[in-house]
Amino acid sequence: MTEMLELTFMRQALVAALLAGVAAPLVGTFLVQRRMSLIGDGMGHVALAGVAVGILTGQAPVLTALVAAVFAGVAIELIRASGRTSGDVALAVMFYGGIALGVVLIARSTASSPANLTAYLFGAILTTNAGDLVVLAALTVVVLAVTLLLRPRFFAVANDEEYARAAGMPVMAYNLVLAVLTAVTVVVSMRVVGLLLISALMIIPNATAQVLARSFGSSVRWAVLLGVLSSVGGVLVSYWAETPSGGTIVLMAIALFLAVTGLAGLAARARRAAHRRAERHDHEHGPRCGHEAVEHDDHVDYLHDGHRHAAHEGHYDEHGRHEEVVQR
Amino acid sequence: MPLSAAPSLIDLRSASFGYGDRSVVSGVDLTIRPGEVVALLGPNGSGKSTLVKGLLGLTEHQGGQVLLLGTPREHFREHTRIGYVPQRHSLSTSVRATVTEIVAVGRLPHRPWWRPASREDREIVAASIRAVGLADRAGEEVASLSGGQQRRVLIARALAGQPELLVMDEPTAGVDRASQVALAETLRGLAARGTSMLVVTHELAALRDVVTRIVCMDSGHVDFDGPTAAYAAHVAAHAPGSTYDHTDRPRPPAPVGGPFDRPEARS
Numbered sequence: 001m002t003e004m005l006e007l008t009f010m011r012q013a014l015v016a017a018l019l020a021g022v023a024a025p026l027v028g029t030f031l032v033q034r035r036m037s038l039i040g041d042g043m044g045h046v047a048l049a050g051v052a053v054g055i056l057t058g059q060a061p062v063l064t065a066l067v068a069a070v071f072a073g074v075a076i077e078l079i080r081a082s083g084r085t086s087g088d089v090a091l092a093v094m095f096y097g098g099i100a101l102g103v104v105l106i107a108r109s110t111a112s113s114p115a116n117l118t119a120y121l122f123g124a125i126l127t128t129n130a131g132d133l134v135v136l137a138a139l140t141v142v143v144l145a146v147t148l149l150l151r152p153r154f155f156a157v158a159n160d161e162e163y164a165r166a167a168g169m170p171v172m173a174y175n176l177v178l179a180v181l182t183a184v185t186v187v188v189s190m191r192v193v194g195l196l197l198i199s200a201l202m203i204i205p206n207a208t209a210q211v212l213a214r215s216f217g218s219s220v221r222w223a224v225l226l227g228v229l230s231s232v233g234g235v236l237v238s239y240w241a242e243t244p245s246g247g248t249i250v251l252m253a254i255a256l257f258l259a260v261t262g263l264a265g266l267a268a269r270a271r272r273a274a275h276r277r278a279e280r281h282d283h284e285h286g287p288r289c290g291h292e293a294v295e296h297d298d299h300v301d302y303l304h305d306g307h308r309h310a311a312h313e314g315h316y317d318e319h320g321r322h323e324e325v326v327q328r
Numbered sequence: 329m330p331l332s333a334a335p336s337l338i339d340l341r342s343a344s345f346g347y348g349d350r351s352v353v354s355g356v357d358l359t360i361r362p363g364e365v366v367a368l369l370g371p372n373g374s375g376k377s378t379l380v381k382g383l384l385g386l387t388e389h390q391g392g393q394v395l396l397l398g399t400p401r402e403h404f405r406e407h408t409r410i411g412y413v414p415q416r417h418s419l420s421t422s423v424r425a426t427v428t429e430i431v432a433v434g435r436l437p438h439r440p441w442w443r444p445a446s447r448e449d450r451e452i453v454a455a456s457i458r459a460v461g462l463a464d465r466a467g468e469e470v471a472s473l474s475g476g477q478q479r480r481v482l483i484a485r486a487l488a489g490q491p492e493l494l495v496m497d498e499p500t501a502g503v504d505r506a507s508q509v510a511l512a513e514t515l516r517g518l519a520a521r522g523t524s525m526l527v528v529t530h531e532l533a534a535l536r537d538v539v540t541r542i543v544c545m546d547s548g549h550v551d552f553d554g555p556t557a558a559y560a561a562h563v564a565a566h567a568p569g570s571t572y573d574h575t576d577r578p579r580p581p582a583p584v585g586g587p588f589d590r591p592e593a594r595s
Contacts, residue, residue: 033423153441156433159421162414166384167437167489168407206423214469215426284510286461300464311464313472 004239012133013125013192013235013245019140020189020201021231025209025223026147027185028202030178032210033158039076040202042095043186044195046072048102051120051190056109061120062135066187072098073179081172123194123246125235132191139184146181154178155216192231194246201227204253211257211264226256278309278316285309285316296325335398336361337410337493337524338383343392345375345382351390352378353548360493365515365525365538370545376528377415379545380495383526384412397492408437411491415498415528419470419478427473427481428466431456434488456487460514476507480514487518494518494525500534508534 004010024040031037050068054061075094079087106117119127128136147154157164157174164171182202189198205226206219213219234249241248285291285302292303301308301319308319319325336359344354353375360366370376381387383394385401394401397409411434419430434456435449457466460480465473470481479499486494500511515538518525529535532542542559544552552562 029423033421035422149442152432152436152445155425155429156436159425159430159433160414160416162386163412163433163485166386166407166410166412166414167434168405169437210424213424215467216424216429219424282506284461284506285464286510287458287463288513311468313465313468314474314477 004236009126009128010239012128012130013239014232015133016125016128016136017192017231017235017245017249018228019136020185020192021228022224023140023143023185024189024193024198024201024231025205025227026220027143027178027181028206029209029220029223030154030158031182032203032206033155037203038199040182040186041196041199042076042091043069043072043183044190044198045095045102046098047183047186047190048120048195049098049105050102051195052102052105052109055116056105060132060135062132062187062190065190066139066184068098069183069186070180073183074176077172077175077179081175118244119194120190121194121196122244123190123192123197123249125192125238125245128191136188136191139188143181143184143188146177150174150177151220192235192245193249194244197246197250200250200253201231204250204257205230208253208257208260211260226253230256275312276318278304278307278318281309281316285311294322336395337397338526339393339395339398341393343382343394344390345378345387346390347378347387351548352387353382353545354391356392356550358543358550358553360524360526362492362524363522363540365519365540366527367532367535367539367542368526368528368545369530369532369542371530373547374545375548376545377497380497380526380528383495384410408489409492411486411489411494413479413482413486413494413496413499415501416478416482419481421471424469424471426467426469427457427462427484428453430470430481431484431488434485437489452490453488456484459487459517460484461510474504474507476503476511479503479507480511483511483514492524494523496525496527498528498530500529500531512538 028037028040031039047065047069050065051061053059053068054064057064072094076091079090103117118124153169153174157169157171161171185202186195186198189201193201205223208226209219209222212222230253231249234252235245237243237252238245238248283289285293285304287293289302293300294303294308295301296308296310296319299310301310303322306322308322308325309316310319311317338358338360340356340358343356343358344351346352356379368376368380378387382389383396383401385404389401396404397406399406431453432445432449435445435453439446439449454463454466457463460483462477462480462484465477470478473481483494483496483499486496499515500508503511512534515525515527515535519538527535527539532539536556539556542552542554542556543550544559544562552559554562
């Protein structure tokens with residue numbers, strides 16, 4: 001471990017992985033909520049054209065990729081908002097145009113090799129340099145700050161756009177900000193995960209978090225934790241196993257997803273067996289319902305014909321006959 | 329006519345609303361005053377939803393005058409004063425969200441984007457959840473609730489904005505019995521506290537004792553506007569067998585006789 005940390009490129013790769021692991025799932029939450037899970041993939045395609053322009057012109061590829069991805073993000077949002085049926089086709093033209101242009105331009109440049117292209121598409125721990133790292137860290141801080149500040153608004157707009165509009169919220173502005181944040185995240189994650197695999201780091205930790213969490217707030221925290229576990233863990237494994245970092249990170253995220261889903265299935269079965277539902281219940285208990293309310297540990301039971309009923313999800317749970325509970 | 333002391337909440341003068349170049353609702357005159365609970369009735373496709381969405385700025389305002397709390401719709405910025413409960417069969421969320429998280433959205437328009445929720449915000453959210461009888465389930469995930477409970481979550485979200493008028497689109501449609509009762513109870517409680525409401529519905533039965541006035545729409549126009557008692561007379565007058573009732577002369581079937589029709593089909 002210490003031997004690995006003595007290598008400058010490994011230290012840089014681990015920091016880059018940490019940044020990507022935080023930013024990608026954070027922004028991805030809102031993409032999942034808006035059912036736009038694959039949009040990051042499209043932005044990654046367009047970002048490749050930006051990378052190629054950077055390599056050809058001798059600019060830093062991170063910056064040219066950022067310009068291309070932000071352009072794609074804003075275009076996607078405007079096309080989506082126009083609501084035209086041809087929008088879907090326009091997106092396809094833009095995404096594949098981007099990746100095709102990227103491949104052609106990189107092949108034309110004398111400064112790069114096919115290995116270089118693979119590194120951008122699938123991620124490689126060796127590609128991050130110190131200068132890049134500063135830019136990536138600054139971008140991650142921007143993503144974090146804006147997302148945390150606007151989280152309630154992003155949630156509101158993604159949850160019910162019509163209501164947000166009726167409540168006078170600037171829906172389009174929030175959607176555009178989210179699109180730009182997604183573009184920035186694509187660029188932040190580009191070096192470690194690769195442009196073709198970025199979407200996975202945005203979406204899969206969120207899918208896992210949905211299984212573990214019971215609220216939106218906790219699902220965001222789980223997603224970030226799982227994202228960091230996958231990205232940092234993936235980079236470590238890729239060092240030892242000498243595998244490409246991007247693929248390793250994504251496989252790691254998928255392994256976590258499968259493990260959590262499997263365990264959660266077992267846990268749910270155990271819970272179902274342990275909890276009893278009250279008989280068909282045509283009545284809602286409340287302060288004015290006429291049934292006596294009694295404290296029961298951390299909640300309130302209502303006495304209904306001698307039985308204790310407690311609110312659970314959409315129904316009432318049977319918490320036993322009142323006298324028996326009291327005697328216990 | 330003497331001017332009423334309180335300004336009207338909603339004032340429409342030959343207003344029309346629609347989508348693009350298609351007008352769905354036209355020539356509507358409607359005034360709603362504070363304290364009224366108005367049921368907006370009418371068959372499917374009569375323009376009820378288009379009208380309420382028009383009030384909220386969700387459909388295009390195509391003509392006439394629309395005053396919201398005395399301000400023309402184009403200049404109306406105090407959106408929180410009108411609370412909207414949209415028509416949703418379920419609050420299908422692609423991510424987890426609790427009742428409290430959804431209701432807290434109703435507070436957002438009250439504060440600038442950079443300010444976090446205050447204690448007062450959280451208290452109002454809790455009170456709104458209590459007002460719809462969901463205090464026991466405030467921490468539950470909305471997707472696990474029944475359809476009627478989810479509908480009450482949406483009402484609580486609108487209440488959290490502390491509006492002067494609640495606009496509800498079909499709050500009772502497709503809701504189980506227990507929730508119908510709880511919903512009517514919720515609306516009764518709000519009416520008792522003086523909340524003004526405009527409720528789009530086609531099930532008056534559940535809300536009969538809450539409603540103070542009925543407006544009935546048909547094919548984009550208002551065809552009845554009056555107190556509940558007069559509505560019963562209106563319905564009776566239009567019932568089959570009444571003087572309003574008539575059968576259109578049955579149209580003869582279209583003549584057949586194209587080149588592919590069998591000759592025996594012509595009669």
